[in-house]
Amino acid sequence: MPIVQHMDIFPIHVPVSSSLRSINFYLVQSGQSLILIDAGYNNDDCRKALVDTLKQNEFALKDLTHIILTHHHIDHAGLVNCLTAEHPIPVYAHPLSFPRLKRASVFLQMRIQFFQELYETMGCGQQGKKQIEHLKKTMKENESQKITAELVEVGENFGDHFEVLEVPGHAPDQIALYDRKQERLFAGDLLISHISSNALVEPDENGKRIPSLLIHIDSLKKCLSLSLEQVYSGHGKVIQQPKELIQKRLDGIEKKAERFLTLIKGGKRTANDIAETYYKDVYDQQFPLVMSEVIGHLDYLEQREKIQKEKVHGIWRYTSS
């Protein structure tokens, strides 16, 4: 266990109009280090918020010693390129972040192939095809967003500042940084005060589907077992005494799974049928999120032996046990 330094936290909360409410990242001073945990979006609001927070606390950009990313998502890694171009410091992340942050083309091609097969086998038809076209387009458009900084693999401890915990589910590469002494956790998007986190369906490095919701549940349970006073999230408010909220999120998964089970018992057979029936307009608006939700909860019901699946003409059909 590391000898934990005294730490000062300077939160950077950038308000946004979406349901996320804010994009959060954190400056942490610990001993001689000034660590940036996550790096917001690559936009003026996030850049200004960081510069202002540095200035207000009598720091400058050149005082930053490390950047750590809780996961690879674009609203957590946005400023990395512009910060490290001006002030080259190492960027620490989980190894599973690397192909995603570097936008490795072999990996991205495989990922598109993965979603194509996934949506076909889940019965998504036209909507699935539309999403694949969108993925192909954004793969080209986002080429310029690849992280150019030197990436360093995080270990079990981050110096004598934090213990590093793997908390995959929302993203396969998600980590949380635990300050055991002061019972604080920087948890990325594992736990958000005002909304449940999406356990996004993703392939592993071999193109096999990761059971995102099942591992998200394990990550939440891992947090329940820690002594925790505060959780510093990627969005929304800092969470005080988080155990009740973690339990609420776990109960929420159980409840949603029960609703999907009722739909299956009522004759809905494919993930796509369940998604369209349950989410209505949101199905079109947020197709990839909705499919992740449905597929994740079907995994959960399968694991609990409440349903089984069978492939008929290339499409998974679910029935209650």
Ligand SMILES: [Zn+2]
């Ligand atoms: Zn995220």
